[in-house]
Amino acid sequence: MSYPNQGPFSYGPQPHTHPNGTTILVLGILSLVVCTPLGPFAWSMGNTALREIDESGLFYDNRGSIQAGRICGIISSILLIVTVAFVVIIFAILIISGALAGGSSSF
Template sequence: MSYPDYGQGPYGPVPQSHPNGTTILVLGILSLVVCTFIGPFAWSMGNKALREIDGSGYFYENRGHVQAGRICGIISSAMLILTLGLVAIGLLFGLLSALSDI
């Protein structure tokens, strides 16, 4: 008895989609447009998904979505760090000026 080969189509392996590909892309885009605080999540999930894709040996049709979401997460994380740094410097200068007036 032979079993059907579900992994092969008439022209080679059937492309798969990573289950978190769309989620990572949406999180990456939203981190740039709406809230930079979700950027590190897109970056982290994108790294994990790319490791899974590379380790599987299969062709994933949404690898570009995962990469784009990861890159958006990296950019958003850099903007978040820059913003928090500027806020910290502003608070430090404000505190120093308040203390110098005493």
């Protein structure tokens, strides 16, 4: 059985592959699993790649991978912002309470 999009006489536009698709997906996954600061890079690169795809008007077969990496980057960036805000708030509370300001030294 022959499928219409295979072989030298295929129908429709030939799919293209964005060169940064795999990189964006890997950065997005790594930002969730291992290293949260990679999230903004995946998010930014994903936005750029999707803009390039939309402006080209061509069919790209790895658009889903780019979107997945971008979404992972967005989630990781939000988690990074929440974590940094939490650390800053805790640090400020400790300074205000005098624990780090030298108000009660046990040495």
